[in-house]
Amino acid sequence: MFGARRNTRTVLGVALAGITVLATAVAPATAVAAETGCKVTYSVTGQWQGGFKADVAVTNLGAAVDGWKLRWEWPSGQQAGNAWNAKITESGGQVTAANVGQNARIASQATVKFGFTGIWDHANTAPLSFSLNGVTCVHGGKQLTATEQVAAMEPGWNLGNTLDSTGSEETSWGNPRITEELLDNVKAQGFRSIRLPVTWSAHLGQGPDFQIEPAYLARVEEVVRWALARDLYVLVNIHHDSWQWIWRMPAEHDLVRTRFDKIWTQLAGAFAEFGPRLTFESWNEPQFTGSTGKPQEIQLNNELNASFRDIVRRSGGNNATRLLVLPTLHTTSEQAYIDPVVEQIRGFGDPNIAATVHYYGYWPFSVNIAGGTRFDAGVQKDITDTFDRVHNSFIARGIPVILGEYGLLGFDRHTGTIEQGEKLKFFEYLGYYARTKKITTMLWDNGQHLGRTSFQWSDPQLFAQIKSSWTTRSGTAFTDQVFNAKSSDITAKTIALNLNGTSFSGLYNGNIALTRGRDYTVDGDRLTLTASALTRLSGSRGYGTNAVLTAKFSQGVPWRFYVITHDTPVLSGATGTTAKFEIPTAFRGDQLATMEAKYDDGTFAGPNDWTSFKEYDRTFTPNYPDGKTTLTPDFFGAVKDGQRVTLTFHYWSGAKVTYYVTKSGGAVTGTTA
Structure with a gap:
């Protein structure tokens, strides 16, 4: 099923003395080993600068074993030293602890104990996976409740536009390959969890097996191991497949369902031994095309969520209790889409389920359209209404919620669509209110916030405001x-x-x-x-x-x-084309807030003709260094030929400047008032 998938090594960090790690087996046994596996308790019972002491207890859950070897790998470059009640050998980070004469036999359900001293440098992360005579002892770890685990994942960060790119490489969308150094820096910023969006479609074989390309699956596993080794929680999903092929489910039900199920069957098997800090999300932003309406779409989303849960739970091991995350249709917070997921989760009777929604703010403000330039009472009310619905519907009923993505839609182009102060107020309030409603947040970052190689924030002031909101309010x-x-x-x-x-x-x-x-x-x-x-x-x-x-x-x-x-900006006449039209502008210290566009009869011109205020950057954009204001092809694409358009530019000082443009075929003429 999994082809040449390599043997995995996974890690879950334990750096403090006295923390216990449990392991329980589900893997089938060899003829020599205990047929139902093993349980391992690994405890760091003492730690000091550069050194530590560990105790290990191995419980045989199968047939009696006469002679044993327990193997594990060091995730943080540690080295084992002196041992008692076992003989330890080590090579390249791989450790083997073998029996000594007096404890060679482990009866069924019996336990053998040994200990050792070791050395560590930058971290002392506990092993994730152990094997007894070749049989994997699946890492259990401390089992938190769903609510406790979701709370422990706050705050979170999305590693976007990388493994979720729709090309054949994780670099297809312009971001570099993920490195351990990046994850070190993400953790250093204060994040406790990473959402790892993954698009699988370019790496699937043909049906009926739809085998995931072994090298790609191994790469995803590698990144997950790196993150877990840094004590980060990780959320893995099916991402842009949602709009590539899953959305065709109304017309291609059986094919989509088979493909979806095959992916999750493989992922459940590949990650079964990973500890509880790994979380699965069914799929990203559920959507469908060609449906009979929203009731059918809700039903199909429920069907996929149910199949996802069933596949993961039946795969056993840690997957039997792993935290699973179910999205609403479109991951929206509208009550009509929340209620079906609430009903479904309550019907499962499964205590290890969370829900997820996304939030990108009140749309006019989020993209700067329709005069939505300020963080005003309406924008604030949208936050409170949204988070109140989520809290009252899910959290008050014992279902934790992850805000799997949040930000502003204007960030899709650049972070300057919203004026700096208004942007900061939005994130200050969002972080505060999510915290009061016990919603775990995961910032969407497709590379425009934290530099993937510089490890610097493109807007340090923005991140300072976000980080502060995790714990307190700011004036x-x-x-x-x-x-x-x-x-x-x-x-x-x-x-x-x-x-x-x-x-x-x-x-x-x-x-x-x-x-x-x-x-x-x-x-x-x-x-x-x-x-x-x-x-x-x-x-x-x-x-x-x-x-x-x-x-x-x-x-x-x-x-x-x-x-x-x-002083009031000064605009000059210009000629150009619908493909490139630039107005010479002496901004004179002022900054552009928004632009209105109307025909002479007072009707609204340009895209989104339900409002006179056009979308910032999508239809117009200032270029302060070069002294130009650009009108985009998108704007002229919705302007009537031969009809004069009156533009009113609104500046943050309160100044307003009128300008006229007329399109004639592909030519554009601009004149001052």
Whole structure:
């Protein structure tokens, strides 16, 4: 079934003294070995810098054994030293503990014990897998409840656009191969779990077996072992297969079902010996095409979830109690899609099941369309309504929930679609509210956040806000921009603070504390920057950011204010084509928030003609260094030929500038108002 699949080695970290690791066998025996396997208790009973002491108890669960060898591999480069009640030999990280004369025989259900000292360097991770006379003793480990395990997985991170790429290589979508160093850095950032999305379609043989390519399966196993060796929880799934072939299930029911079942049969077998820190997710973002409607789609999702659970549970070993994760249709949090999964999970009577949904925010804000530029009450309400539904439907009924992906949809292109301060407020509140509702979060990262080789965050301020939200709240403000028009005298500016349960403690320019009463005043949740302070901070008043102030609160991360000198932007006439049209723009220190598009009769122009406010970056985008504003082919593709379009550019300072464009075939002309 699994072809040339190599012998696996898996690891689950135990670095503290006194932690016990259990192992229970399900593998068939050889003629010499105990036919039902073995149980191993491995305990680190003492540990000091560079050294440790371990005790091992081996219970024979099969027929009597006369002469035994227990084998394991070191996951963290340890070495065994002096042993008692066993003879230990070691080669290349592989350890063999053999009996001595007095304990060669292990009767059925009897236990033999031995111990040893060892040395370690960067980690002292316990072995995952043991074998007794060639029979695998499947790693058990401490069995947490589903709720305890999901809580222990907080926070999580997605290793996206890599093993889930739809090409033949994990590098097909532009990310480098996964390395152990990457996983070291992920753990160092504070993440406790990794969601490992995997797309299998490019690595499957023909039916009826649909054998997974052995080298690809071995690669997935390798990455899982690396993560488990770092004490990380791991979630493996079927990912983009969802929209490649599973979604055709309404028309190709039996073929899809067979293929799906064959994949999970192979995965269940391949990972049966892996410890409980490995979790399986049925499939990603369930969706169907050509169905008779949502009731059929719900039924098909339930069918696949049920088959997944049945296959894994029947495979035995650790899979008999492994945590399994079931998605709602589309992994949405709508009540109509939550309820069927609640009913299904409760019907299973299986205590080791969790549910999963995804969340990318209130859509107008998430992609910056329809004027959704600010983290306002509507965006906040979408978070609370969503997480309340999830909590009340699942968690309150004892079913834990993993937010398998979260972020903003605008991140699919770059992280600048949403203004920085508004983006930070969104993630501050999302992390806080998910925590209060006991929802475990897994940040979606397709390579745009944590550099896969630099190991640096593309937006350190964003990650600092996310990380802080795991444990506490942070103070924010209505805005992070303080605009002063260069054409006018500087006046005092008052900004509303969002204290979020904190108290304001001070305002700084770099390391220099500003003086309360002279440079600023605070009245409840109102911060006022004095005209004299802003004048001093603005210096020669060149366009753009003149100073960055930091507001500190009693807890959480500080909030930044950018003191900006600006004047109303100036746009110039232009000619171009629908494929490339750029408006010369002197931004003069200002920043573009959104754009409206209307015909002369007042109707809305461009894509999504239900709103005058167009989608940021999808239809228009600023280029500040080059002094251009680009209108995209997507925008012109939905503009009527020969009809003038009035564009209104809205800037963060509050300025509005009108501009006109007319499309004539493939040519575009732009004029100023």
